[in-house]
Amino acid sequence: xRIDQDEWDRDLEADLDGEWGICxxxxxxxxxxxxxxxxxxxxxxxxxxxxxxxxxxxxxxVKSPTSNPFIDRLSHWAxxxxxxxxxxxxxxxxxxxDPDGLKAAVMFRRILISFGGRxxxxxxxxxxxxxxxxxxxxxxTGDIPSLRHLSVHMSEAVSPGIAxxxxxAFRESQHLQTIQLRNSWWSQRLQLQELTTFDVYNxxxxxxxxxxxxxxxxxxxxxxxxxxxxxxxxxxxxxxFFQLENLESLHTTCEWITLAGPILDQCMIAxxxxxxxxxxxxxxxxxxxxxxxxxxxxxxxxxxxxxxQGDDTAFDLVSILRSAKKLVEFAIDNVLxxxxxFQALGEEGSNMSCPLLTSLIFKDVTITDPSALLQMxxxxxxxxxxxxxxxxxxLMVLGIQGEKQGEINAWxxxxxxxxxxxxxxxxxxxxxxxxxxxxVATEIEPDQAVSVE
Numbered sequence: 001x002r003i004d005q006d007e008w009d010r011d012l013e014a015d016l017d018g019e020w021g022i023c024x025x026x027x028x029x030x031x032x033x034x035x036x037x038x039x040x041x042x043x044x045x046x047x048x049x050x051x052x053x054x055x056x057x058x059x060x061x062v063k064s065p066t067s068n069p070f071i072d073r074l075s076h077w078a079x080x081x082x083x084x085x086x087x088x089x090x091x092x093x094x095x096x097x098d099p100d101g102l103k104a105a106v107m108f109r110r111i112l113i114s115f116g117g118r119x120x121x122x123x124x125x126x127x128x129x130x131x132x133x134x135x136x137x138x139x140x141t142g143d144i145p146s147l148r149h150l151s152v153h154m155s156e157a158v159s160p161g162i163a164x165x166x167x168x169a170f171r172e173s174q175h176l177q178t179i180q181l182r183n184s185w186w187s188q189r190l191q192l193q194e195l196t197t198f199d200v201y202n203x204x205x206x207x208x209x210x211x212x213x214x215x216x217x218x219x220x221x222x223x224x225x226x227x228x229x230x231x232x233x234x235x236x237x238x239x240x241f242f243q244l245e246n247l248e249s250l251h252t253t254c255e256w257i258t259l260a261g262p263i264l265d266q267c268m269i270a271x272x273x274x275x276x277x278x279x280x281x282x283x284x285x286x287x288x289x290x291x292x293x294x295x296x297x298x299x300x301x302x303x304x305x306x307x308x309q310g311d312d313t314a315f316d317l318v319s320i321l322r323s324a325k326k327l328v329e330f331a332i333d334n335v336l337x338x339x340x341x342f343q344a345l346g347e348e349g350s351n352m353s354c355p356l357l358t359s360l361i362f363k364d365v366t367i368t369d370p371s372a373l374l375q376m377x378x379x380x381x382x383x384x385x386x387x388x389x390x391x392x393x394x395l396m397v398l399g400i401q402g403e404k405q406g407e408i409n410a411w412x413x414x415x416x417x418x419x420x421x422x423x424x425x426x427x428x429x430x431x432x433x434x435x436x437x438x439x440v441a442t443e444i445e446p447d448q449a450v451s452v453e
Contacts, residue, residue: 044082050074050111053091054104061107070107078114085120085146093124094131101131108135112144121149129154129162132184138168147173154183160204187211191218199226206232209260213242213268226251231259242268249275250295254282254305261286265293273297279304279333288319298324304333318344321353328393329359337365339372346372346379348392355392361399370412374419381419395420 040046057070077086088111094101112119122144126132132154150170154163163184170176178197179186185202198216207229216222223246247270257264257278273295278287282305291298301324305315315335321327321344344353345360357380367373377395385394398420400408408416 041080044080044084047077047081047086048084049087049089050077050081050115051089051091052111054107055092055095055097057107058097058103062103071110074110074114081115081118084118086115086118087121087123088115088119089123089125091125093126093135094128096127099128099130101128101134104131105134105137105140109140112140117144117146119144119146122147123151123153125153125155126158126163126184127155129158132163133166136169137166138171141169141173143172144170145172145175148175149178149180150176151180152182152184153180156183158183160202161206186215189214189218190216193220195219195222197224197226198222199224200229201226202229205229208232208234209263210234210240210267214240216244217242221246223248225249227256228253229256231256233259234263240267244268244270245272247273249273249277251277253280254278254287254303255280257290258282258286261290265289268294270295271297274299276300277302277304279306281306284315284317284319288316288323291320292323296323297326299326300329301327302331302333303335305335317341318353321345324354326356327354328356329361330354330357331361331363332365333363335365337362337367339369342369342372342376346376348379352392358393358395359397360395361397362401362403363399364402364404365400366404367400367407370408373408374412374415377416377419381422 052070052073057068060068061070090104090108090111093104098104124135126135136152147170150173152165160183165184165186165188167188174192175194176192177194178199179190179192179195180197180199182201183205185200185205185207198219209231211232212227212229216225217240222244225247227250250270250273274297276291276295276298279302284305287303291301301320303317303320317332317335317337318340321341324330344351345357347353377398380392380395384390385392398416
């Protein structure tokens with residue numbers, strides 16, 4: 001078979017995430033040898049992915065529901081996939097050829113009947129919200145016990161706050177491990193003990209922090225949450241307390257933490273949360289309080305703050321250091337870093353900040369005082385810090401990528417490089433690679449411990 005490239009490109013442009021794999025471009029019988037054909041048809045694992053754009057088949061399906069290209073393709077795939085688990089990708093649900101989704105619901109039911117209990121992953125891209133209830137209603141999706149991974153994407157052209165997955169949908173899919181939602185929401189409380197990833201990207205939806213937590217409260221094994229949506233204030237706050245006891249990583253916006261933080265600080269705890277990634281505009285004080293109250297055991301932190309154009313105000317990053325006492329890796333993007341930050345890291349005794357820190361990465365930052373940076377490096381690489389048992393730990397990785405003002409000249413770069421690469425008690429620092437880098441100091445090679453691009 002061959003795939004028409006133009007049709008493939010057009011369908012890929014409609015994807016929101018580009019994770020849908022090869023689409024259902026027109027399949028054309030090509031001149032292949034009998035041996036090759038037999039080989040392909042005998043490997044059921046080659047037929048595990050069934051991708052279909054419904055608008056290509058709806059007109060002919062309406063004319064002849066029992067004999068048409070869609071039924072032929074479906075039967076072909078079901079037979080050749082044998083007993084293998086199958087991944088289903090369905091596109092263009094509810095577009096102008098079938099806005100209410102009634103025809104799509106019939107075709108979707110055919111897919112479920114054909115593959116039975118072998119559906120492992122399901123990805124559904126809706127072009128219109130009116131098709132959501134007919135297609136995902138409990139009468140159709142209520143009995144898919146084999147399902148492990150579910151993605152429901154609603155077109156960005158649909159207004160936010162409309163696409164709600166109907167109650168009872170996927171009720172027998174109790175072994176779901178990942179749920180991915182785009183411009184859609186699951187307002188009912190989930191009771192999924194095997195769910196490990198809840199991935200939501202609804203940038204224009206307003207969801208209250210307590211409403212969000214109630215949705216996932218019954219997912220005791222939840223470990224990863226990349227989420228983005230707007231904060232919805234509540235008049236009456238619930239007294240419920242939510243312990244996300246196995247949550248390990250949270251990726252979200254600084255704005256959401258800033259606005260929802262005061263509520264989260266009082267009603268949420270995540271004792272195993274070790275990886276936090278925040279980006280966008282927000283207040284550092286609220287972020288620091290969130291870390292202190294909700295995620296005191298944070299180990300890896302990536303902070304990408306946005307400033308208004310022309311604003312060179314330094315954020316109070318010291319408050320982050322004071323809150324994240326167990327921090328091991330800290331990556332900072334696009335901020336102004338002043339001397340106070342480096343002084344806090346260089347302090348000793350009871351005022352020591354982040355004693356376990358071994359990796360510090362800056363990207364597109366402005367460093368106002370390179371001498372303070374140099375003094376911090378001297379303090380955190382001094383003799384006697386072996387990187388395993390010492391307090392503080394030895395700084396093993398220092399990366400400076402795209403420093404905006406270029407204050408770190410060749411002399412500072414060389415001094416920092418010598419400190420980072422000196423050996424002590426048999427311990428040598430890890431390297432921080434910088435491919436295609438242009439270093440400020442030509443003496444510093446890209447594979448050395450400190451890199452200044």
